[in-house]
Amino acid sequence: MHLKEVLVNTMEDKLNQLKHILDQRTYRTITLTKSREEKILDSLTLSVIKPKTSKSFKFKETLSIITLALLMILTFSNLTTQSGNNDENNYLSIPFLNKGEQIAKQKKLTSEILRIQQNHNTLTFEMMIKDNEDIGFYKRKVEEVLKVYSTLYKRLHPNQKELWEQKNITVYLSRYTPNPPPFFDPNNVILVAHKSVHSNQIEWVTNFHENEVKK
């Protein structure tokens, strides 16, 4: 029989042996080594299984969407880079992906994190939120974001100090809008979270315009 016919006619047989075929070929080198397994477990232990004991960074809810967004951020060349649709304003927009958007909506989270800027001792970014939730809800979300950010930062820079010990961090929570303005608009800000370098406490400015600070 013609080789071509043999091959095509026996495709179903071959598919039934797919595990053997792929294991012997395509997946031959795709194995989970003991060291890689340990590395994964170590990273989990570092990030969530044995978290910092600070009261401010309790970590309760699922963060996959935030993790996803922040992983995207961290994979950009570096966080000091600012890019986007407005050169003057150094605007960085990280739209969540389709699946992420669905989850974000379910969790009533923002769909965008904007204007990330970082230098050697500061990190600031803006998170757009729907303003129909209570402030406590957003406080928890910001703590989660910062916790995940810190975890990822540590994973990327294991030899550096904790993020908390290096940087003043400010997060501006602004009202959600599908087309965010290119410039930072303080009038849009609902809540500001600020954490000074070396401090474990997040200061909450619940009324940004009157500069009222609550801890």
Added chain:
Amino acid sequence: MELKNIKNSVGIAGKEKIIKDYLRDYGENILRLAYSYVKDQTKAEDILQETMLTVYLQLNTLREGAALKSWIYRIAINKCKDYLKSRQYRQFKLSKILHLNIASPEKSVELKLVIKDENEILATELFRLKSKYREVIILHYYEQLTLEEIGTILGIKPGTVKSRLHYGRQLLRNALEGSVGKHYGR
């Protein structure tokens, strides 16, 4: 592991043990499954790591009676799909295309001269299929999952799984015909 055991092990040490068990039981399969989507070992390892992180964080949300394997696979596949839609992947793909374009023509000729055996041709053509057909073929034939289980993992009806499987096989058959003709000059 049964859900009852998970609920009983809500402590940190218990969760750590569960994750270790999952990694041992499903780690390599998830790694390979992720590789079938992203076709890059390093990224597949990252996806495995992210999957285990999500599994840990969502452990308490697992419904009683829910199939553990399907649940973990669904998390991993969603992460693969999110990555494939990402800007990071598009940049990675572009750099690969650019790399291929600057490869020497001599090397391409050499590659063409490599005679592949039929199993290798099957594996190559399978990995060239569109993701939606490749995933059902791999989940069905490699992972030995039923149409219902695949439907649960992918969030589609078993009937859709069946038709994708049928069409995927047809595409694979066509590809094999073309590939054999190309490799053996027939």
